[in-house]
Amino acid sequence: MGALDEEHFDVELENGMKLGCLELGLEGEPETVAIEDAVKVLLEGLGEDVNREGLKKTPLRVAKALREGTRGYKQKVKDIVQGALFPEVGLDNEVGQAGGAGGLVVVRDLDHFSYCESCLLPFQVKCHVGYVPSGQRVVGLSKLSRVADIFAKRLQEPQRLADEVCLALHYGIKPAGVAVVLQCLHIHFPNLETAFLDPNHQGWVKILVSAGSGVFENENSDVWVDFLGLLKFRGINVEKIQTRDPIKSWCPSCSSSGAKISSELAPANPGMVSAVASILRSLGEDPSRKELVETPSHFVKWLMNFQNTNLEMKLNGFVFGKTDPHKTNGEASCNKKHIHSELNLSFWSQCEHHLLPFHGVVHIGYFRPEGLNPIGKSLLQSIVHFYGFKLQVQERLTRQIAETVSSILGDVMVVVEASHTCMISRGIEKFGSSTATIAVLGQFSNDPAARAIFLQSIPNITTSGV
Amino acid sequence: MGALDEEHFDVELENGMKLGCLELGLEGEPETVAIEDAVKVLLEGLGEDVNREGLKKTPLRVAKALREGTRGYKQKVKDIVQGALFPEVGLDNEVGQAGGAGGLVVVRDLDHFSYCESCLLPFQVKCHVGYVPSGQRVVGLSKLSRVADIFAKRLQEPQRLADEVCLALHYGIKPAGVAVVLQCLHIHFPNLETAFLDPNHQGWVKILVSAGSGVFENENSDVWVDFLGLLKFRGINVEKIQTRDPIKSWCPSCSSSGAKISSELAPANPGMVSAVASILRSLGEDPSRKELVETPSHFVKWLMNFQNTNLEMKLNGFVFGKTDPHKTNGEASCNKKHIHSELNLSFWSQCEHHLLPFHGVVHIGYFRPEGLNPIGKSLLQSIVHFYGFKLQVQERLTRQIAETVSSILGDVMVVVEASHTCMISRGIEKFGSSTATIAVLGQFSNDPAARAIFLQSIPNITTSGV
Numbered sequence: 001m002g003a004l005d006e007e008h009f010d011v012e013l014e015n016g017m018k019l020g021c022l023e024l025g026l027e028g029e030p031e032t033v034a035i036e037d038a039v040k041v042l043l044e045g046l047g048e049d050v051n052r053e054g055l056k057k058t059p060l061r062v063a064k065a066l067r068e069g070t071r072g073y074k075q076k077v078k079d080i081v082q083g084a085l086f087p088e089v090g091l092d093n094e095v096g097q098a099g100g101a102g103g104l105v106v107v108r109d110l111d112h113f114s115y116c117e118s119c120l121l122p123f124q125v126k127c128h129v130g131y132v133p134s135g136q137r138v139v140g141l142s143k144l145s146r147v148a149d150i151f152a153k154r155l156q157e158p159q160r161l162a163d164e165v166c167l168a169l170h171y172g173i174k175p176a177g178v179a180v181v182l183q184c185l186h187i188h189f190p191n192l193e194t195a196f197l198d199p200n201h202q203g204w205v206k207i208l209v210s211a212g213s214g215v216f217e218n219e220n221s222d223v224w225v226d227f228l229g230l231l232k233f234r235g236i237n238v239e240k241i242q243t244r245d246p247i248k249s250w251c252p253s254c255s256s257s258g259a260k261i262s263s264e265l266a267p268a269n270p271g272m273v274s275a276v277a278s279i280l281r282s283l284g285e286d287p288s289r290k291e292l293v294e295t296p297s298h299f300v301k302w303l304m305n306f307q308n309t310n311l312e313m314k315l316n317g318f319v320f321g322k323t324d325p326h327k328t329n330g331e332a333s334c335n336k337k338h339i340h341s342e343l344n345l346s347f348w349s350q351c352e353h354h355l356l357p358f359h360g361v362v363h364i365g366y367f368r369p370e371g372l373n374p375i376g377k378s379l380l381q382s383i384v385h386f387y388g389f390k391l392q393v394q395e396r397l398t399r400q401i402a403e404t405v406s407s408i409l410g411d412v413m414v415v416v417e418a419s420h421t422c423m424i425s426r427g428i429e430k431f432g433s434s435t436a437t438i439a440v441l442g443q444f445s446n447d448p449a450a451r452a453i454f455l456q457s458i459p460n461i462t463t464s465g466v
Numbered sequence: 467m468g469a470l471d472e473e474h475f476d477v478e479l480e481n482g483m484k485l486g487c488l489e490l491g492l493e494g495e496p497e498t499v500a501i502e503d504a505v506k507v508l509l510e511g512l513g514e515d516v517n518r519e520g521l522k523k524t525p526l527r528v529a530k531a532l533r534e535g536t537r538g539y540k541q542k543v544k545d546i547v548q549g550a551l552f553p554e555v556g557l558d559n560e561v562g563q564a565g566g567a568g569g570l571v572v573v574r575d576l577d578h579f580s581y582c583e584s585c586l587l588p589f590q591v592k593c594h595v596g597y598v599p600s601g602q603r604v605v606g607l608s609k610l611s612r613v614a615d616i617f618a619k620r621l622q623e624p625q626r627l628a629d630e631v632c633l634a635l636h637y638g639i640k641p642a643g644v645a646v647v648l649q650c651l652h653i654h655f656p657n658l659e660t661a662f663l664d665p666n667h668q669g670w671v672k673i674l675v676s677a678g679s680g681v682f683e684n685e686n687s688d689v690w691v692d693f694l695g696l697l698k699f700r701g702i703n704v705e706k707i708q709t710r711d712p713i714k715s716w717c718p719s720c721s722s723s724g725a726k727i728s729s730e731l732a733p734a735n736p737g738m739v740s741a742v743a744s745i746l747r748s749l750g751e752d753p754s755r756k757e758l759v760e761t762p763s764h765f766v767k768w769l770m771n772f773q774n775t776n777l778e779m780k781l782n783g784f785v786f787g788k789t790d791p792h793k794t795n796g797e798a799s800c801n802k803k804h805i806h807s808e809l810n811l812s813f814w815s816q817c818e819h820h821l822l823p824f825h826g827v828v829h830i831g832y833f834r835p836e837g838l839n840p841i842g843k844s845l846l847q848s849i850v851h852f853y854g855f856k857l858q859v860q861e862r863l864t865r866q867i868a869e870t871v872s873s874i875l876g877d878v879m880v881v882v883e884a885s886h887t888c889m890i891s892r893g894i895e896k897f898g899s900s901t902a903t904i905a906v907l908g909q910f911s912n913d914p915a916a917r918a919i920f921l922q923s924i925p926n927i928t929t930s931g932v
Binding site: 053054057083086087088089090091095096097098099100102103104105106107108109110111133138140141142145146149222225226229230232233234235353393394395396398399402403406414415417420422423426428429430431432433434435436437438439440441442444445448451452455456458459460 | 519520523549552553554555556557561562563564565566568569570571572573574575576577599604606607608611612615688691692695696698699700701819859860861862864865868869872880881883886888889892893894895896897898899900901902903904905906907908910911914917918921922924925926
C-alpha cells in the first residue's frame with residue numbers, strides 16, 4: 001500500500017484544523033436558516049420525507065451552496081484591483097504599442113460558474129478577457145479572473161455578465177479598452193413529456209456573448225480582430241457571437257412551453273413558489289425585479305420533474321421477439337450468447353444532496369439468446385427516465401436501472417456516465433470532472449471477459465466542453 | 467456599454483465586504499512574516515531591489531501562496547468524510563454488485579496542484595479516483611476531491627501523493643478498495659546553458675502513477691481492468707503507469723547535472739539556501755527529512771537562472787544575408803515586402819509578483835526586404851532567453867523582445883503565449899487558462915492587415931494538458 005500504515009495515518013488525522021477556506025461560517029446565520037426553511041418546503045412539495053438520511057442535511061447544503069455561489073453581491077472590485085496595478089513603461093505612441101502603453105493582453109479559458117436568474121440553476125462560463133493597457137500600468141493577471149468571479153457569483157444572464165465584467169475592469173484598470181467573450185453552457189430544461197418523446201434531446205444550451213469598452217466599443221475595430229485572432233489559437237470559435245436581444249432569454253425555462261407551464265403550475269404549488277421567492281430575498285435579491293418575477297415558478301417547474309411518485313412500472317408480459325439475421329449492430333459474442341449493448345440512453349436527474357442537476361448517459365449490456373431480437377431501445381429509455389426523474393444519487397440510479405432491466409433480461413451490466421452540477425457550483429469547482437458508476441448482475445459479476453467486451457463497446461466520450 | 471453606467475457601478479462598489487474565502491487571515495502571523503523575511507533574502511541574492519514597485523509586495527504574496535498551498539498539513543480527513551457517508555443499499559453478493567455493495571464508482575479529471583518536495587515548485591495533478599463501496603454506504607462525490615486536496619496541498623512526490631490519497635480514502639470510507647491514478651506535470655528545469663544549447667528543450671516533465679488498496683491491491687485484478695476501462699472513455703492513456711522507483715526522482719532538479727550544480731551553488735549562496743530551509747520550517751516541515759535535504763539548493767539553483775544581470779547584448783554589426791530563392795517558409799507578402807514569421811521560440815521566465823515560473827513560446831514577425839535572408843533563428847532565440855531569464859512580467863518581456871528585435875529589424879510584431887504557474891497554484895486555481903500579449907512596432911501598429919497576416923501564420927495551440 002505504500003509509505004503509510006494505519007497507525008501513522010491515525011496520528012495524522014489528529015493533527016488538524018478546520019477546512020479554512022471552505023468553511024465561510026455561514027451556518028446559523030439568519031439568511032442561511034431562512035433558505036433552509038424554504039428548501040424544506042420544496043422537499044415536502046416534492047413528496048419527500050425531509051428526515052430521511054440522504055435529505056437530512058440537504059437544506060443546509062443548498063443554503064450554503066447558494067450563499068457561497070452568490071457571494072459576489074458583497075464583494076468590491078476596488079478591493080481586488082487596488083494594489084494589483086503595476087507601473088509598466090510602454091512605448092511612445094509614434095513608435096508602437098507595447099507593455100503599459102497599448103500592448104494587448106489576453107487571458108483565455110477562465111472557468112467560472114454563475115446562477116441563471118431565470119431559473120436559479122447554475123450555468124458554466126468560460127471567460128476570455130482582453131484589455132489594452134494605458135497610463136503605463138498593467139494589472140495582475142489573476143485579477144481579471146477575480147473580477148469576473150465577483151459578477152459571476154450572482155444571479156445572472158450571460159450578456160449582462162459580460163457587460164458588467166467589462167465595465168468593472170474598465171473602471172478598475174482605466175485602460176484604453178476591455179473586451180470580454182463568454183462561452184456559457186446551461187443544462188437543458190427537459191420536462192418529463194418532452195424527454196420521453198424526444199430521445200435526441202440535447203443536454204446543453206450554449207451561448208456566446210461579448211462586450212467591449214473604449215477601443216473595443218466598436219465591434220468592427222481592428223483591435224477586436226487581434227483579440228479574436230488570439231482566441232482562435234485556443235480553438236475558440238467566435239463566429240457565433242450573439243448580438244444582444246434583450247427580449248428573448250437564452251434560458252430554456254423561458255421557452256414558450258415553459259412560460260405556459262409556469263402559469264399552470266403556480267396556482268398548484270403556491271407554497272413552493274413563495275419558498276423560492278423567499279430564497280431570492282435571503283440572497284439579497286429583489287424577487288419583484290422584472291427578470292426575477294418568473295424565476296420561482298421556473299425553478300418549481302424544473303423541480304417538479306423530479307417529484308416523488310409511486311408510479312409502478314408495468315414490465316410484465318415482455319417477450320423477446322424473433323431476431324432479424326441482418327441486424328447485428330451493437331453486439332459481440334461471448335460464450336455462445338450475444339452481448340447486446342444499448343448505448344447513450346440520456347438521462348436527467350437531481351442530486352438529492354444538493355438539489356442540483358446531474359445529467360449524462362446510461363449504457364446497458366445484456367446477454368441476448370441467439371435467434372431473439374434485442375429489447376426495444378424505447379423501453380430501456382423509459383426505464384432510465386423513470387429512475388432519473390427523481391431526487392437521486394448516481395449509485396442508486398445505477399442499481400435501480402440494473403435491477404429493473406435484469407427483471408426482464410436476466411444478467412445485465414449498467415454503466416452511468418454523468419456530469420454533476422454540484423461538482424462545479426460549490427467550493428471545489430472541479431470543472432472538467434465526470435463520474436462513472438457500474439452495476440453488474442449475474443454472469444457479468446463474475447465474468448471479467450464479458451465486462452471487458454461490454455466496456456469496449458462504449459465509445460470514447462469527449463469532454464463536454466463549451 | 468450595456469446595462470450599467472459609471473454612477474451605478476460606483477454605488478455597487480461601496481456595497482461590499484472583504485473577499486471572504488480568498489482572505490485566510492494569514493497576514494501578520496509569525497510563520498508568514500518569517501517567510502517574507504526569507505523571500506527578501508532570496509530577492510537580494512538575485513541582485514534585485516526589494517523596494518522597487520513590482521517587488522514590494524512579492525514577499526507577502528509568496529508567503530501567502532506557500533502557506534495556502536500547503537494548508538493540507540493542518541487538515542483532517544475525518545472532518546471531510548464524516549457526515550458525507552450515506553446509506554445506500556446494494557445487492558446480495560450472489561446476485562451481483564451495485565450501489566452501496568460493490569458497484570464501482572469512478573470520478574475522473576479532478577484538477578489539483580501540489581508542491582514538489584525536491585524543488586519547491588508547484589506541479590499540476592490530474593486525479594482519477596475509483597472505489598468499490600461496501601457496508602451499504604457511499605461517500606459524497608466531492609469528498610474524493612476534497613480528500614485528494616488535503617494531500618496535494620503539501621510538499622509532495624507523485625507516488626507518495628497517490629499512496630496517501632488512496633490510504634486516506636480507504637480508512638475514511640472503509641470500502642472494498644480504492645484506486646488512484648495521477649497524471650502529474652512538472653515544469654522542466656532548464657538552466658541558462660542547456661536552454662541556449664537545446665532549442666527543442668521540452669517544457670514539461672510528465673509522470674503517471676497509481677495506487678490501490680483492498681480489491682485494487684493487486685494491479686492485475688479484474689477490477690483494475692474495469693477502472694482503467696472507464697478512464698479510457700475520457701481519453702486517459704494509462705499504458706504508461708510507472709512502477710515505483712523510490713530512488714530515482716521525477717523532478718528535473720534531481721538530474722545528474724542538477725545534483726552537481728547543487729554542491730557548486732550551495733557554498734556560493736549559503737544565505738539563500740538557509741532562507742529556503744527557513745521557509746520549509748515555517749511551513750511546518752522538517753528540512754532535515756531526507757527528501758528535503760537538497761530542496762533548498764535545488765530551489766536556489768532554479769532561482770539563480772533568473773538572476774539580475776547587467777549583461778549587454780551585442781547586436782551591432784548584424785547584416786542581412788542574401789536570400790536563397792528556394793526558401794520561402796514562414797513568409798507572406800504584404801506591400802511588396804515579405805512578412806517573415808519566426809514561430810515557437812521557447813522561453814522560461816519567473817513572475818516577479820509571485821516568484822513562480824511562467825513558460826511558453828514567443829512568435830516574432832518582421833518585414834524582410836526582398837532579396838535578403840531572414841535573420842538567424844538562434845539569434846532571436848537568444849534575445850528571447852536573455853529577457854526570459856529574469857524576474858519578469860509577461861507584458862514587459864513582450865515589449866523588451868520587441869524593442870530589441872526592432873533595433874535590428876525595424877518594424878516588428880511580437881506575440882508571447884504563456885502558462886503562468888501563479889494562475890493555478892494560488893487561490894484562483896484556473897487550470898486551463900493561458901495568457902497572450904502583443905507588442906507592435908512601426909508599420910505593424912497602424913496596419914491591421916499586416917497584423918492579421920502575421921497572426922494567421924501562428925499555428926493553433928492545443929491546450930497543454932497532461
